[in-house]
Amino acid sequence: MSLRVAVVGSGPAGSSAAETLVKAGIETYLFERKLDNAKPCGGAIPLCMVDEFDLPPSIIDRRVRKMKMISPSNIEVNIGETLKDDEYIGMCRREVMDGFMRDRAASLGAKLINGTVYALDLPKSSNQPYTLHYTEHREDGLVGDNKSLQVDLVIGADGANSRVAKAIDAGDYNYAIAFQERIRLPEDKMAYYEDLAEMYVGNDVSPDFYAWVFPKYDHVAVGTGTMRVNQAKIKQLQAGIRARAAKRLEGGEIIKVEAHPIPEHPRPRRVVGRVALVGDAAGTVTKSSGEGIYFAAKSARMCAETIVEFSNGGQRIPTEDDLKVYLKRWDKQYGMTYKVLDLLQTVFYRSDATREAFVEMCSDIDVQKLTFDSYLYKTVVPANPLVQMKITAKTVGSLIRGHALSPTRSW
Ligand SMILES: Cc1cc2nc3c(=O)[nH]c(=O)nc-3n(C[C@H](O)[C@H](O)[C@H](O)COP(=O)(O)OP(=O)(O)OC[C@H]3O[C@@H](n4cnc5c(N)ncnc54)[C@H](O)[C@@H]3O)c2cc1C
Structure with missing residues (x-):
C-alpha cells in the first residue's frame, strides 16, 4: 500500500x-x-527558525536587534545589548x-x-x-x-x-483577538524603526496582553490583542497604542487594517x-x-x-x-x-503595577540574556544557580517596589 x-x-x-x-x-x-x-x-520569527526551516535571507525583511519595552508610565527599557553580532529577531511578510x-x-x-x-x-x-x-x-x-x-x-x-x-x-479553546494596522511612515520616522521593535504594556493598550510596533518591509505594524473579545473594546485599545506611540507615528498613513483570533490554549x-x-x-x-x-x-x-x-x-x-x-x-x-509563559502572563499582566515591575525587571542584563536566549533558540537555557537566585531576587524586588505584591493597591 x-x-x-x-x-x-x-x-x-x-x-x-x-x-x-x-x-x-x-x-x-x-x-x-x-x-x-x-x-x-506581526511576522516576527526567532533566529532558530531561519536555520531549522532553511529560510533564505530574502525572507527576512528586517533584522531587529533592539527592542524597547515601554511601561504604563512610559518608562522605556532598551533590550538587545546582550545580542551577539549575528543574532537578531527576523521580521517577515x-x-x-x-x-x-x-x-x-x-x-x-x-x-x-x-x-x-x-x-x-x-x-x-x-x-x-x-x-x-x-x-x-x-x-x-x-x-x-x-x-x-x-x-x-x-x-x-x-x-x-x-x-x-x-x-x-x-x-x-479560549482565544484572544488581535487587531493590527499597517502604517506607512515618512522616511525619517521609518528610519527610527530600522532595526527596532517596540512592546507597550498598560491597561490603556491591553488588559491582558501587550501592544506592539513592529517594523515591516516598508511600513510598521501597530497592533494589540486581548482575550476580552469585544469590538468596541479592541478599537479603544488600538486607540490606546496609537496615542502612546503618536509622536513616532506622526505623518503615517494607514494602508491596511486587519484582525484575527489568536488561540490561547490547546x-x-x-x-x-x-x-x-x-x-x-x-x-x-x-x-x-x-x-x-x-x-x-x-x-x-x-x-x-x-x-x-x-x-x-x-x-x-x-x-x-x-x-x-x-x-x-x-x-x-x-x-x-507553555507553563512558564502562562505563568508570566498571569503574574505580570495583572495590573499596571505588575507591568511596571515587569518592565523594570527587563532592564536587568541577566533577565535579558535568559529571555533572548529562550526566544531565539527555543531552548529553556538553565542559568547557573547564582544567576537564577539573582533573577528571582530582582523579580521579587521589582514587584515589591512597584507595590505589585500589595493586595490592597488597585490601579
Ligand atoms: C495580528 C497577529 C499578529 C501576530 N504576530 C505574530 C508574530 O509576530 N510572531 C509570531 O510568531 N506569531 C504571530 N502571530 C501568530 C501567528 O500568526 C500564527 O500562530 C500562525 O500564523 C499559525 O500558523 P498556521 O500555519 O498554524 O495557521 P495560519 O497561518 O492561519 O495558516 C492557515 C492556512 O490555512 C488556509 N485555510 C484555512 N482554512 C482553509 C480551508 N478550509 N481550506 C483550505 N485552506 C484553508 C489559510 O488560507 C491559511 O493559509 C500573530 C497573530 C495575529 C493574529
Whole structure:
C-alpha cells in the first residue's frame, strides 16, 4: 500500500508538514484556499527558525536587534545589548514566507490544490478512507467545481478557525483577538524603526496582553490583542497604542487594517482517529508572547515525522495511538515553555503595577540574556544557580517596589 495524506491549509504549519511527508516519499495533498494569503500577523520569527526551516535571507525583511519595552508610565527599557553580532529577531511578510514554504513543498512533490475544504466525511471503520470535499479555485480567481478526495490520514493546518477541528469535534479553546494596522511612515520616522521593535504594556493598550510596533518591509505594524473579545473594546485599545506611540507615528498613513483570533490554549482533542491538528488549529501559540509561527511549523513537522516513522515511510496506515505519539513528544519538549509563559502572563499582566515591575525587571542584563536566549533558540537555557537566585531576587524586588505584591493597591 501507499499512504495518502491530505494537509489542509498551507501556512507555516501546513507547508512544513507537507515538506516532511513528501521528502519521505509519501503521497501528499496540500490544500490552500488563497495562494496569495497575507495572514494578519506581526511576522516576527526567532533566529532558530531561519536555520531549522532553511529560510533564505530574502525572507527576512528586517533584522531587529533592539527592542524597547515601554511601561504604563512610559518608562522605556532598551533590550538587545546582550545580542551577539549575528543574532537578531527576523521580521517577515507572511505572504512572502508562506509563499516560499508552500512553493518549496510543492516543488518537492506535494500536490498543491488551490481549493477551500468545506467538509470532511469521517470513515465508519478503521480501514476506510476519509473524504474531503472542496471547492476548487480557478486561476482567473473565479470559483471552480466542487470536488472530493479520499485519503488515509488528514492533517488540519487550517488555522484558528479550523474546519477540520470542527469536523472531528476537537472542542473549543479560549482565544484572544488581535487587531493590527499597517502604517506607512515618512522616511525619517521609518528610519527610527530600522532595526527596532517596540512592546507597550498598560491597561490603556491591553488588559491582558501587550501592544506592539513592529517594523515591516516598508511600513510598521501597530497592533494589540486581548482575550476580552469585544469590538468596541479592541478599537479603544488600538486607540490606546496609537496615542502612546503618536509622536513616532506622526505623518503615517494607514494602508491596511486587519484582525484575527489568536488561540490561547490547546484544543481539548488534537488527535481524533486518523486526523491530527497542528499549529493554530491545534492551539500552539504561547501565552504572554503570542508567538505562533515557529510553533506552528515545528508542531507540524513533528506530527509529520511521527507519521513517517509509524507508517514505515508510507507503507502502513498509522492509528490514532500512533498519531498521539506526536502529542506526547510535543508536550514533553514544549510543555514547560507553555507553563512558564502562562505563568508570566498571569503574574505580570495583572495590573499596571505588575507591568511596571515587569518592565523594570527587563532592564536587568541577566533577565535579558535568559529571555533572548529562550526566544531565539527555543531552548529553556538553565542559568547557573547564582544567576537564577539573582533573577528571582530582582523579580521579587521589582514587584515589591512597584507595590505589585500589595493586595490592597488597585490601579
Ligand atoms: C495580528 C497577529 C499578529 C501576530 N504576530 C505574530 C508574530 O509576530 N510572531 C509570531 O510568531 N506569531 C504571530 N502571530 C501568530 C501567528 O500568526 C500564527 O500562530 C500562525 O500564523 C499559525 O500558523 P498556521 O500555519 O498554524 O495557521 P495560519 O497561518 O492561519 O495558516 C492557515 C492556512 O490555512 C488556509 N485555510 C484555512 N482554512 C482553509 C480551508 N478550509 N481550506 C483550505 N485552506 C484553508 C489559510 O488560507 C491559511 O493559509 C500573530 C497573530 C495575529 C493574529
